[in-house]
Amino acid sequence: MALTIAIIGRPNVGKSTFFNRLVGKRLAIVDDTPGVTRDRREAMGSLGDYKFKIIDTAGLEEGKGKSLSARMWQQTEKAIEEADFSLFMIDARAGITPLDKHFAELLRRGNHPMILVANKAEGRAGEEGLYDAYSLGLGAPVAISAEHGEGLAELIEAFDEMCRELGIDPLSEEEEEVVSFSVAIEGEVSEEEEAESEIDPGLPLQIAIVGRPNVGKSTLVNQILGEERQITGPEAGLTRDTIGVTFDYEGREIRMFDTAGLRRKAKVQEKLEKLSVADTIRALNFAEVVILMVDATMPFERQDLSIASLAVQEGRSVVIALNKYDLIENRQEVLKDIAEKLEHTLPQVKGIPVVPISALTGRGVNKLMPAVFEAYRQWNRRISTSKLNRWLAETTDYHPAPSVSGRRVKMRYITQIKTRPPTFAIFCNRPAAVPDSYQRYLMNELRWDFELPGVPIRLLLRRGDNPYHKK
Known part of the structure; x- marks a missing residue:
């Protein structure tokens, strides 16, 4: 097991700044506003020859009952218990505060091994x-x-002294192999290699949970993990950072990202919320499957469609989790309304799966991950060139491309040039003359005939003859 270290201290002493330095990336949001970090964030960090898991925690504040500060303290306690030792950070320029003394005494009584770190000591x-x-x-x-x-x-x-006291020898551990998540997929494929050839089960499946504020994203993460991993509550906007958690699901490693809620752009004014939104969009860009959470007790709004459209533009497969479904009476009407709005607003991804769930009670959550895996499989789908060209011949015979200025448009050849999302190139004599309506027709027929529901499809028209007719 890797060495685990937690960074703790009162708000605004520089914990997230130091976390980013140890990790070597700007993973945690940093701002002068106290209390930016609320959930605990984990990543692999390094210092000299040491490699370890580092945990960034919320600022230590007193709180009772079910208050937000009390829930934040519970998350910090879990981080301290998980860590081999902690870095207790103070602000040297601000000096020792009563809050520093209070938590130092509390932690000292708990007999937690820690190193006292005085930040801003330059x-x-x-x-x-x-x-x-x-x-x-x-x-x-x-x-x-x-x-x-x-x-x-x-x-x-x-670190050396603390590890000697605890009897830990982390420098003897072998370094894990670093695996790149970038996979280039080009060229032809045989019939035998069709469909499943692009999926690498050795790499984590990256999932981002997105949606408006207070729709239950963190509650869903906790329900899937079976523990109170994320801070939840009735307050909107509790999650600020994008928090990644890794877990195993039926033998497959999953990397799931809980993100901050996305409001309409006109409403986002404060700098901190802008940073949170940028963090969410970055997580969406790196995800392979996007779970869009929608509150069933509220109308399917334009903002929900905007978030779905953003995911589609980035070429991500989308699954809609219809949360709080158990609280509504006219369930079929709500499902029908969502399906109609998706049909008219996002025609380029017809068939997005909608999974009714209750993140709070767990009802329907067991159906969500199978839908995610199916969306991921379709997103990686590869179709053989021979099947595609038989399909092209039949489709254009049934409905030929319209003539322009008295000249025919000849569709000569089609091939799939990449996956993630499925991208196809059609070679024809006049690509610029093909109407958008006919391109949509071809995409819809592709989706229907090859069963690619809910996945973005890219269709490129290129000028030229069959590039393989002489081979």
Whole structure:
């Protein structure tokens, strides 16, 4: 097992900035606003020769009952219990606060191994706070600057000492092989290699859960995982960062991303929400299957269609999870309304699967992952060239392309040039003269005849004869 380290401390001391530095990427949203991080975020990080799992946590705040701060503290407690040791971070420039003292005492009583880290210690402004840190009773503080990368050599020494005390030898572990998720797919394929040849079960299936605020995205993640992994509640906009969680489903590794809710662009004014939206769109771009969550108790709004359209434009396969389905009475009418709106608004992806669920009770959730796997299979689908050309001949014989200026448009050859999403190229004599309506006809026939529901299809028209007629 890899070494696991949690970064803890009160709000706005620089935990997420240091998390990003250890990971080597800007994964966590960083802003001057206190309390940006709410859920715990995990990633693989490194420091010197050390490789470890690092957990970024919410700022330590007091809270009781079911308040948001109490729920955030529960998530931090889980991170501390999971970690081999923690980095307790303070702000050297702000000095020691009563909140620092309170949680230092609380954690000291819990006998959790930790290293005291004094952030923002660069220059003389942090000297007084650095000396005051000794009063916390957590040992000598390690002075660092997460923003500028100072003090990391001293932190490595503290890692060495802590690992010796705990009897851990993480440097003896073999490094995991780094696998690229980028797969180039070009060229021809035989009939025997059709359909399943593009799926690599050794790579994690990347899923992004998107939707408007407060539709139940985090609740769904918790329901699938069977634990309170994400903070949930009646408040809208609880999730700010895009949080990735890895789990195993029926022998397949899944990487699922819980994202911040997407409101209409005109309503997004604050800088922090803009950062959250950008983080969500980035997760959508890297996903292979997008689960669009819709609240069944609210009308299927234009924003839902905009999010679905965004996923389709990026070429992602889409599954709609109709949440809170158990709370409505006219269920068939709601399903019919959604199907009609999708049919008229997103005709390029006819047949998007709609799965009624209740994320809170778990009803219908067992049907969601099979729908996701089927959408993923269709997204990776490859159809042999011989089948495609038999289809093209039959389709154009039944409904030929319209003549333009008295000249016929001849569809000569078709091949699938890539998958993810399925992309086809048709060679013809006058590609610029083919009307959009006829292109839609060909795409609809492709989808219907080869059973590709709910998957974006790309159709490219190219000028030329059959490029393989001499072979």
